[in-house]
Amino acid sequence: MSEAPASTSRWDAAAYAAAGSFVPALGAAALDLLAPQPGERILDVGCGDGVLTEQIAFRGADVVGIDADPSMVAAAKERGLDVRLGSAETMAFAPNFDAAFSNAALHWMLARERVAANILAALKGGGRFAGEMGGEGNIARLQAALDEEMIVRGYAPPIEAHNWYPSVEEFAAVYEAAGFAEIDARLIERPTPVPGGIAAWVPTFRKGWLDRAGVPEDERAALAEGTAERFGSHPADYVRLRFIMRKPH
Template identity: 55%
Template sequence: MSVNDASRWNPADYAANAAFVPAMGAPVLELLAPQAGERILDIGCGDGVLTKKIIATGAEVIGVDASPEMVATARAKGIDARVQDCQALAFGPDFDAAFSNAALHWMLDKQGVACGAFAALKPGGRFVGEMGGEGNVAAIWVAIRAELAARGHEVRSTGTHWYPSIADFTDTYQAAGFTDIEARLIPRPTSLPTGITGWIKTFRSGLMNTEQISESEQSAIAEGAERRLEGRLRQSDGSWIADYVRLRFSMRKPT
């Protein structure tokens, strides 16, 4: 399966509108518990903010991501980052651990990711991470789809992300060979410093670019979606939240 055509990234927009994503990765790093001298694979490393923190523990880290722009930003931080489709990882059993934060839900070939991660780990190696889970940004999606439909645009119901249930996630990774799988859904209303419009610009521009919607109309769609969400996601102090639900997981490759 090819790289998700809705997953397109602008590093400057990401830094301005989505800095909360790596900032909220601290609990996942604690779950990973990297050790000095370990070899760790960061699957979907993005701009490398969290990768850098893993490296600071003394671990040797390789980051992979399908976005050349994000990989270039990670390399500028001194990270060994490589452009690679994470649905078709090309590593043998070389890593003590694999890590992923806020990336797997963009990878639609879930079996490909799971099998690639399994193959990359040494026997006994662990895979730890967090991704969007069942119900993630459901209200925002309803508003975006309503705004697109009102303007006569195609409304996709599939093919943009994988927000799995615990059962779906567990079945996928068991089929790849992993054991000791632990997964839980965590509702996490998340503050959006640049509001719904900033979030849509960063996380849904790839989808709308693919549909060849002009930048000016994309801005209008974002503003319209934000108006639709006034009573749902705007707080009493005027700030905005996203209705995030995260799936946090850990698992092992058998020895």
């Protein structure tokens, strides 16, 4: 699930499907929180390759996905889904949606206030927004291992943030300011084994980080292996922020 702001690189849908299959697989709890109903019109924000978008459609909803990455959009369209290429930071849907959903995408969207306002604008009065994203403390140990390995190899980690991993309070403040009400958000520690291990995770999920640090493509496999050795056999230290809220009538 992705939205690539200007500071990150584009995704490779095939590589994501291989290394990131756990992301939609572990999105079931957020999807259950959304509880899509037959006939509802639902917006999937940062839909990625459409795995969960497809599940929303299977439940009988009329779902529209939006994602900023052309490779992901192409993969989602291959599933026969109605998916639009565009950024949540600039989208301008009419208020025709009964609900909105987002899984593992909001933390890539650094213009958080604009995203919140645009999601609110797309909902009917009383419409709900449910989903999950990285929360405070997400992959802190894994990111530290990667940055240490980069420094050892002569590369300076980027200074500017790559993701937004908010606390519950910070997240709620952004969405309250946008106009949402009845916000229920909570942090969930979820140690996560990743397919292929950390060495497969690094070049897929930190591609933009490595791009910005100027790490050549032919050095990334070795850097990823070094990061995996430094991090050890632990599962990735994921922390999720799961939420549901409503647009007032």
